[in-house]
Every structure is written in structure tokens, then in C-alpha cells.
Amino acid sequence: MKASTIAEREARGRAAREHSKRSSHRAVGELRRDPIELLKESSAGRVENLVPLRYGRMAVSPFTFFRGSAILQAHDLSKVHDSGLSIPICGDGHLMNFGGFATPERQLIFDLNDFDEVSVGPFEWDLKRLTASFVVAARHMRLSRGTAESLVMTAVNSYRDRMAQYAQRGALELWYDRITFDHMAETALTPERRRAVRRAMERAASRTHESLLEKMASHDGDRWTINDAPPALFHVLGATTLFTPEESEAFRKGNVDKMVEHMWADYRKTMSHDRRELLDHFTMQDIVFKVVGVGSVGTRCLVALLVDHMNKPLFLQLKEARPSVIARFHKSPAVKHEGERVVYGQRMLQAASDIFLGWATGPLGRHFYARQLRDMKLSANIELFDSDLLDGYAGLCGWIMARAHAKASGQAIEISSYIGRGEQFAEALTGYAMSYADQVEQDYDVFMKACRAGKLEARTDEDMAADFRV
Template sequence: MTTPVTRAERGRAARKRVSRSAHAHWIPPVDRPDPVAVLERQGRDRLPELLPIRYGRMAASPFAFLRGAAAVMAGDLASRPHTGLTVQLCGDAHLLNFGLYASPERTLLFDLNDFDETFPGPFEWDVQRLAASVSVAGRENGYPEAKVRRAVVETVAAYRATMRRLARQGELTVWYEHIDAESLLPLVRSARRRRRVASSLTRARRRTSLQAVGKLTETVDGRRRIVHDPPLLEPAGAADMASLRKIFSDYRSTLAEERRLLLDRYRFVDAARKVVGVGSVGTRCFIVLLAGRDLDDPLFLQIKEARKSVLEEHLPNGPYVHPGHRVVAGQRLMQAAGDIFLGWMTGPQGRAFYWRQLRDMKGSADVAGMSPADLLGYARLCGTALARAHARSGDRVAIAAYLGGADTFEQAVADFAFRYADQTAADHTALGAAVAAGVVRATPEV
């Protein structure tokens, strides 16, 4: 068995491959792919009628562009040397991919909540993407550069401090570590803002399938059906409906036995195609309405297409062949507690999908409405949650030893984050130029 001393030595040895101060550097390579071309390549196998919505959402601001450009940043990070200290990466760890959700015990937790790009890779890639998102968001909010830098530094410092703390803990202690949603309240200084956060927690607790029925369905000729709100929410056609009923049965087999029994107590009512997110727009996504005891006992499930992670072309092969299995396994590994209905299967034309609950007390932050102090507190919480997730899958002792006791790593990553914010602004401008030139078509504000 490898001892903690040996593991720590491995972490410190990684500094010879990539020093902590080397993380500061960002100079785009001369052969850097055109960012718009990267996005267009991603779109080749997506639903073409939805791509203008994706480009319209990304063109709205540099932060929106960053959210949708995980593939662009993956290529940029892969062009740099890395530590070789592998964890299960989120792959898209920006500020809005953290949030609230319910544990199976109905406790409201704060954690990562998007795993479409999850894949094993060097821990610093997630940290750098999170730091860059803090820098871009802070600038977009008009904060002074000094306050933006402090928020970035504190984000990475929280990651380092949490990783060093967990490196001293036993395996079960690390596995059971979680962040209760009530941890958000002490981070907020003003009483007014604290009331707003408390209200957000209350709203998240109310975001259930029962609430979704009131918002997303209507009764037509005595039958409950999902409302039509094109192009964002459209009824599933006859062929899609038949396929969904079939893959619903296949998905059932990926659940634990007791959860299959629970799922069997629901019946299929209706389904619709739904547009979600920024980077995911154009992938095939559906929502399914199920009824349990009666129509007042609903369950909404989301079926989302799983594709190759944007990280896969830059890293060694991962352990999962099926993209849906990759997403589900990554989420189960990284989240403190998982969705009981999380599963995967293969759909029509051999496409991979995964299933999860559509609404299960989920909530996200309003980053644009935060004060500099609130952004700092929220970003620190994200850094803490990211370290907890990485500690479950990677060698936390080696990573903690690599990071060390000084602030070298966070200062370097802050330098990178500012430089990459400049890159993001330039890439956002390039997308705007491509839209203006008719290279890509964008539908704004949808």
C-alpha cells in the first residue's frame, strides 16, 4: 500500500513537470484553432434548427460565450503542460455549473450540477476554468480589477485549503463530506442580500415535479399534456414518442433494483423536446411526464443526449465506452449525493442518452446581480465544492502536497484567469463578427 509520505512525494515531484508559478502563463499558440470553427465543428451533429439559438445565447456576452465554449477552452488547456495529477474532472466547472439540489434524504445541498463533459484529467484544468469564469463574470459586472483579482485568488485559495484539509482526513470522512445549503447564508454580509439568499433557498425547495406540472403542463380534452412553447418546448412527434417509450424501458435496467421498483409505480403520460443551457443547445433533449398514484403525484424526468466529452480528444482513453455511462458515473463519483433516478441507455440511431429528474429542488445563483463581496463569497464556496469533488476521485494527498502551504498556486492561476478573460473577450468578439458576416446565424434573446 502506498503511504501518505510516498503520495506527498509524488505530488511535490509534479512541480518538476509544471511549477506552480507556471500556471500563470497564457499565450495563444500560433496554430490555435479559430474558436468559431471549433463551435461549428461541434454543431455538425446537432439539430441544425436549434444552432442559431446556441449562437444567439453565446453572443450575448463574454460570460455567456465562456459558458458555451468548453470545447474551445479544453483545447487551450491541452496546449499547455499539465501536472499529471489526475482526478475526475467536471470538464465545465464555471460559476453557473454549481448550485442547489436535493439529496435522497431531502436535504438541500450545494455542489457541482453539470457533468456533460466529465472525464479523468489533470486537476488544474477544472480550477483554471472556474477561475477564468470568476474573472470574466467580475469584469462583466463592472467590478474594479483589484476586487475581481481578490475574488479569483480567494476561489483558488479555498480550493487549496479544502484539499489540504481533506488530505489529512480518512477515506469515509472524505466520502461523506458535503456542503449544506445553509452554508450560503454566513457568506452574505448585508441583511438585505441575506434575505434574498434565504428566499432563493425557499424557492429551490419548492422546485419539484409537482410545481413543474403547474408551469409546464395543461389539461386538454380531460388529459394532461406538456404545454407547447416553440422553439424551446415542443411536443414529441409520433416517432420520437415511440422511441422514448422504448428507451424508457432500457433506462430502467441501469437503476438499482429498489429504484426500478419505484419507477415501475409510475406510468408514461407525455413527452416533449426541450432546449436547455447554452453549450448544450442543439443536442437532443426531452422531458417526460410520469404519473404515480394519480396525476397529482407527478414525476418529471429529463432525457439528455450524451456525446463525447470535449476533453476526450486531448487525454488518454477513459474507462467508459458509452457516453451516457460516462456522465452518470462521473456525476455519482463527484457529487456528494446523487439523483436516485440517474441512469443511461442507447436510443435511436445508436445515440447515447442519460436520464435524471428535471426538477428536484434545484436552484442556481444570480451571478450578474451579486455585489463584489457576494461574488467573492460565492466563488469561494465553488472552490470548496470543487476540491471536495476532486478529493473523492483523485490522490488528494499528492494534490495537497503539490499545492503546498504558500499562495503561489492561487496567485499564478489568478494571472492566468485575467489573461484568459482577455482571450474570452477576443473570442466573443470573433463570434460577433462571424454573426455579422453571415458565417453563422444567431437568434438573440431566446
């Protein structure tokens, strides 16, 4: 098949403006939906006793509510015209889903780090999720309207400029491109900020499996056991389990050890030969349930502790992969295994992925994916950011998203041509983000009224932890 010329691909990008003008992305659309019903739908099938904790974490602020309600924005985005430029997207690229972690070569890079909602969708859906998150966060931090608008302009123009650069690169150049902390410090930060980044890198370097072992587990002279810390960590059949008696009985009847054994064998099959050999150096010590994040609360997430012959630990997280909210509201390719979808999406969008990434079918036919629990990981604490640092972070997020989209799609030329060189697209997304932040606040008010009226039960971590204190 004859390959398209660069000129033809640029023309395709510009032609997409006829389908959806850049100025049209300002629209939020006429939203007639009940946010409570959509949230209940997204809670269906989760661990019943953890759904109140999910709502409790979402109730903290409009920003935590936004983080936990990806289903609402996916629904809302499907009600307005899109660009027609569909590519692999993160699906939940809000500002807290970026972070630092170590590559297999032990180099610290900054990248997207959550792919539960990864799917094929319009490229701008990721940008709309990102920009709305900056406005909702800015309001939470009581920053001015002008500051919020500036953050969106910074993020989108950074995406535009980087995408234009990636449109000039070859396929291998894109594949090998990594945004290391060193590169980030040299190109995007002032001298003062570089010092802060260096300190962060030092902290990240200390976040290893060995440091985690000392905090999370105990040794009885024979084997390691992960300590229960409900509601965050508990053994499925232990005294502090948050599973209902019916759920616990299903695991008891099915023999948990046998279930884990089958799941482990399934996971190993998805790994390359050398990674399987490496994994076989470790023996299983213990496995517990872990409550994670905001939007993921109530989904099944297991943490396995393994050790090698030198008693050096490896913590693996086996997380339930549910259908993507993007796929629900945008026609995407059929998926055979949700865990495989997450792993493939992560490998495509990230510059370098965890060597232990894999997937498996778990108890009762649920889909899971596996990765290391924590390996030199670092996330931004935006509560401590001033407006100057937040602006730098917005530019960094735009850069990372452009790199991810360019690598995963091979459509940097088309996307760059669609956006153009001016600020029309950024101005439209600024209007969108400001309006959508209003919608988030309205939905949050409806949500809080439902909690107060008892239509939804919301409990804090402290409330639930108190249930286990003697």
C-alpha cells in the same frame, strides 16, 4: 499490493512540481487556432434548426460566449504543460455550473451540477475553467481589475485550504461529506448573508414537480399533455417542431412511441432494483423536446411527464450525452457509453446524486442520460451580487470543487502537497485567468464578426418564438 504511506504520497505530490512548476500555470500558451472552426465542429450533429439559437444565446456577451465554448478552453489547455495529476474532473466547472438541490433525504445542499464534459483530466483544468469564468463575469459586471484578481485568489486559496483539510480525512469521511446550506451559512457567511440564504432555501423548497406541473402541462380529463412553448419546448412531431422535415420523417417512420419504449426499457436496466420499483409506480403521460442552457442548445433533450396513482407528477429529463471535450484533448480512458460516463462522473463528484440517474441508448443510436428535471433546484443569479457576495461565492465554489476532487480521486494528499501552503499557485492562476479572459474577449469579437458577416447564423429566443405567433 503494499499501500503507499502518507509521506510517500506527499512526496509524489511535491515531485509533480518537477514535471510542471506551480508558476508555470500562469501560461496561456501560444494559441494558433480558428475559434469559428472549433465551434462549427462542436455544433456538428446537433438539431440543425437550433444551432442559430445556440449562437444567439452565446452572442449576448463574452460571458455567455465563454459558457457556450468549452471546446475552445479544452483545446487551449492541452497546449500547455499540466501537473500530471489526472483525476475525474467536471470538465466544465465554470461559476454557473454550481447550484443547490435536494438530496434523497430532502436536505438542501450546494454542489457541482453539470457533468456533460466530465472525464479524467488534470485537476487544475477545472480550476482554470472556474477562475477564468470569474474574471470574464467580473468584466461583464464592470467590476475593477483588482476585484477580478481578488475573486480568483479567493477561489483558489479556498480550494487549497479545503484540500489540505481533506488530505487529513479518511475515505468514508470524504464520501459522506456534504456542503449543506445550513453548514454553509454557519461557516462561510455573515449574519446578513445567512438571511439571504434562508430566503433562497424557502424559494427552492417551493420548486417541486407539482409546482412545475401547473406551469407546464394541461389535463384533458384523461391524461396530461405538456404545453408547447417554442423554441424552448415542442413536440417532436407537433405543429411547432423545430426538426427539419427530413428529421421528423425519420421519427415518423421509426414510430416515436416504439422508440421511446425501447429507450425507456434500456434506461430501467441501469437503475438499482429499488429505483426500478419506484419508477414503476409512474405511468408515462407525454414527452417533448426541451432546449436547455447555452452550450447544450441543439443537443437532443427530452422531458418526460409521468404521474403516479394519485396523479402526482414526476418530470424526467433525458439529455443527449456527446463525447467530452476534455477526452478529446486529453488522453482519457475509453468510454463505451457517453451517458454512462456522465452518470458515473456525477455519482463520483457529487456528494449526493439524483435517485433517478441512469442512461440509455436512444433513437438512431444516440447516447442519453436521465435525471429529474427540477427538484428543489436553486442557481445563483450573479447579476444581482455585489462584490462582497461574489467573493463569498468564489470561496464557496473553491470549497465545492475541492470536495468533489478529493472524493472522486482519493488524491487529496497528492494535490494538497503539489499546491503547498503559500500563494504561489493562486498567483499563477490569477495571471492565467486574467490573460485567458483577454483571449475569450478576442474570440468573442471574432465570433461576432462571423455572425455579422453571415458566416454563422445567430438568432435570439424572441426571434424564433415570433416565427410561431399568428
